[in-house]
Each structure stands twice: as C-alpha cells, then as structure tokens.
Amino acid sequence: xxxxxxxxxxxxxxxxxxxxxxxxxxxxxxxxxxxxxxxxxxxxxxxxxxxxxxxxxxxxxxxxxxxxxxxxxxxxxxxxxxxxxxxxxxxxxxxxxxxxxxxxxxxxxxxxxxxxxxxxxxxxxxxxxxxxxxxxxxxxxxxxxxxxxxxxxxxxxxxxxxxxxxxxxxxxxxxxxxxxxxxxxxxxxxxxxxxxxxxxxxxxxxxxxxxxxxxxxxxxxxxxxxxxxxxxxxxxxxxxxxxxxxxxxxxxxxxxxxxxxxxxxxxxxxxxxxxxxxxxxxxxxxxxxxxxxxxxxxxxxxxxxxxxxxxxxxxxxxxxxxxxxxxxxxxxxxxxxxxxxxxxxxxxxxxxxxxxxxxxxxxxxx
Ligand SMILES: Nc1ncnc2c1ncn2[C@@H]1O[C@H](COP(=O)(O)OP(=O)(O)OP(=O)(O)O)[C@@H](O)[C@H]1O
Ligand SMILES: [Mg+2]
Numbered sequence: 001x002x003x004x005x006x007x008x009x010x011x012x013x014x015x016x017x018x019x020x021x022x023x024x025x026x027x028x029x030x031x032x033x034x035x036x037x038x039x040x041x042x043x044x045x046x047x048x049x050x051x052x053x054x055x056x057x058x059x060x061x062x063x064x065x066x067x068x069x070x071x072x073x074x075x076x077x078x079x080x081x082x083x084x085x086x087x088x089x090x091x092x093x094x095x096x097x098x099x100x101x102x103x104x105x106x107x108x109x110x111x112x113x114x115x116x117x118x119x120x121x122x123x124x125x126x127x128x129x130x131x132x133x134x135x136x137x138x139x140x141x142x143x144x145x146x147x148x149x150x151x152x153x154x155x156x157x158x159x160x161x162x163x164x165x166x167x168x169x170x171x172x173x174x175x176x177x178x179x180x181x182x183x184x185x186x187x188x189x190x191x192x193x194x195x196x197x198x199x200x201x202x203x204x205x206x207x208x209x210x211x212x213x214x215x216x217x218x219x220x221x222x223x224x225x226x227x228x229x230x231x232x233x234x235x236x237x238x239x240x241x242x243x244x245x246x247x248x249x250x251x252x253x254x255x256x257x258x259x260x261x262x263x264x265x266x267x268x269x270x271x272x273x274x275x276x277x278x279x280x281x282x283x284x285x286x287x288x289x290x291x292x293x294x295x296x297x298x299x300x301x302x303x304x305x306x307x308x309x310x311x312x313x314x315x316x317x318x319x320x321x322x323x324x325x326x327x328x329x330x331x332x333x334x335x336x337x338x339x340x341x342x343x344x345x346x347x348x349x350x351x352x353x354x355x356x357x358x359x360x361x362x363x364x365x366x
Pocket of ligand 1: 018037042
C-alpha cells in the first residue's frame with residue numbers, strides 16, 4: 001500500500017481553481033517533488049495534505065487511513081496528522097535555544113523528559129547541529145536555521161515530511177550544498193518526503209520522482225531521467241530544460257520514428273525531420289518537435305547527403321558560458337539554440353549546418 005494516496009483532489013478559491021483534480025500515490029521512503037510555475041497549485045496541494053486547507057473534492061489517505069475525505073466527511077486537524085512540515089519562512093523561535101526549538105514538537109506531543117533528551121540530541125547530531133545545541137536561534141547562520149527547521153520537522157518521526165520551497169531563502173551556493181545534505185539525510189532516515197519547488201534543477205537532482213504541474217493539473221509523473229529525456233508534452237519540455245520547440249505537421253511513421261514537416265520560410269520547401277514520439281499521431285496532425293541544444297551538432301561545411309535531420313542556417317550570435325558555447329542559429333523562420341563543447345570561430349551571419357539524431361529528438365502532441 002502506498003504511504004500517501006491522493007485521489008481526485010480539487011480546491012477552489014472563489015472562482016479560481018487552484019487544484020483541478022490531482023491523483024497521486026507516494027511510496028514508503030520516496031522523495032517526490034511537485035514542480036511547476038508560480039500559481040500552478042503546488043502549495044495548495046501541500047496545504048491540503050497538511051490539513052491547512054479544506055478541499056472541495058477528493059480524498060487523501062496515509063497508510064490507507066483517510067485524513068481528509070470530502071465524500072465521507074472526514075477531516076483530521078493538522079496536529080492530529082502525523083506529518084512534519086518545513087516551509088520557506090523557516091520560523092525558528094529566536095527566544096529559544098536550538099535544543100528547545102527542536103524539542104518543542106516532542107513536548108507538545110507529551111513525550112517524557114528522557115525521551116525528549118534522547119531524541120532531540122540524536123536528531124541534532126544527524127543534521128550536524130550537535131555542537132550548537134545551547135546557542136540561541138538568533139545566533140545562527142541561514143543554513144543552520146534551515147537545519148533547525150528540518151530537525152524540528154523530523155524529531156517526532158512523522159510518517160511523511162512536507163517541504164515547501166525550504167531552500168529558496170538561501171544564497172545559491174548554500175542552496176546547492178543543502179540540496180545534497182537534505183537528500184543524504186532523507187536517505188539516512190528513510191522518511192517519505194513531498195517537496196515543492198519551482199526550480200527544475202533542484203527537482204531533478206533531489207527526487208526519486210518528479211510531478212510536473214501546470215494550472216492545477218499534473219502534466220507528467222516520472223523519474224528525473226524520464227522527465228528530462230521524454231517529456232510528455234510541450235509544456236514539460238519547455239519547463240524542464242532549455243529545449244528548442246518547432247511547430248509542424250505530422251506526416252508518417254516508420255518503426256519507432258515519426259516524420260513531420262516544418263515551415264522553412266518563404267519560397268523554400270518545408271523541412272522534413274524525423275524523431276521519436278507521437279506514437280498515436282495521424283497525418284496532418286499538429287505536432288511540436290523538441291530537441292535539446294546539447295543534442296545538435298553544428299558543422300561549418302555541409303554534412304553528407306544521407307545524414308538524417310539536416311538543417312542549414314546562419315549564426316545569429318554566440319555566448320561563451322565558460323565550459324561551453326551557446327549559439328543561436330536562424331533556420332528559416334526558426335531560431336535554434338545549439339550548445340557546443342568545442343570552440344569554433346563563429347561570426348554573426350556566417351552560414352552553418354546543423355544535424356541531430358532522430359533518436360535524440362521528440363515529437364510531442366498536446
Ligand atoms: N488563500 C487563497 N485565496 C485565494 N486564492 C488563492 C489562495 N491560495 C492560493 N490561491 C490561488 O490559487 C492558485 C494556486 O496557488 P498556489 O499557492 O498553490 O501556487 P504555487 O504553485 O504554490 O505557486 P508559487 O510557486 O508561487 O508558490 C493561485 O492562482 C493562487 O492565486
Ligand atoms: Mg507556493
């Protein structure tokens with residue numbers, strides 16, 4: 001049985017539909033991320049799980065027990081749900097020591113003195129705060145405060161921990177370090193985690209599974225590799241990484257590859273390109289070709305006639321990014337980004353050729 005089951009979850013605020021019907025199962029010990037743009041309903045979903053919002057429809061179960069069910073009229077108060085929470089504004093109590101901040105959750109659950117002492121010390125060691133247990137919370141760095149918030153959420157061994165953009169107030173370097181620490185800790189403790197972020201890099205490096213959301217709906221659920229390599233639609237392709245998207249018309253299929261045509265500009269015959277995906281598309285259907293900048297090869301001289309997916313165009317501009325070069329190339333009405341790891345001398349207006357493997361590009365239908 002999955003640890004968390006969400007079924008048909010809907011939440012409206014007046015006319016605004018924040019969550020439009022979500023179904024999601026999360027397994028014991030899994031780290032699942034809700035990823036999507038601002039306003040797509042991530043926080044509202046999390047707040048429904050926490051018992052901080054009453055949904056308009058749906059049921060949420062933890063280990064098979066409904067904690068919210070609109071139909072059955074069940075709604076457990078937040079403090080009666082065995083959940084830990086870490087939010088963006090990690091309000092640590094300034095007038096308390098680190099130890100007391102973390103022990104608080106055990107005190108309100110009426111744990112005994114000995115148990116409080118043991119569990120709090122253990123968790124503080126786990127998050128690397130054992131040395132500063134007696135310090136007042138105001139005397140801590142941003143990263144240390146974030147660790148206090150985390151220790152507080154896990155000290156009473158909740159069934160699930162909910163995180164809402166917990167690292168977004170930290171500077172970039174600390175944020176990257178804390179991502180790694182958080183995942184290490186999560187694996188060590190084995191606690192089931194639901195993590196909200198709008199940062200795709202964060203979601204891809206931290207998660208067992210990523211749930212991509214848009215406008216209150218799930219667009220795709222998958223492990224990071226699948227989400228990155230096989231986005232289910234143009235929204236996911238666009239949101240997850242920098243992808244080149246080209247709109248065209250489906251032609252035909254041969255084996256696992258589909259062929260589609262794309263406008264090449266006035267007077268020019270359309271571009272015919274092949275790629276994976278669009279398994280159910282029929283001739284004439286609108287499709288979107290998605291190809292990643294790092295999967296395109298740039299040639300200074302024309303590639304052989306039989307090379308698949310040949311394009312010709314001219315350089316718009318180039319930007320050095322340290323260990324690679326970003327080029328923008330105009331191909332008819334399209335602007336295509338190419339990422340190169342070797343540095344050619346390229347000048348705007350220069351004629352170049354592009355090729356990409358059909359297996360590295362995807363045709364998407366919506
Ligand atoms: N208390 C509220 N009253 C009215 N509308 C709300 C309320 N809370 C959220 N909304 C609306 O519901 C939608 C979803 O909001 P939510 O906070 O869940 O988005 P989010 O994905 O967490 O976004 P962000 O990345 O900006 O935090 C938004 O359009 C928001 O304006
Ligand atoms: Mg939010």
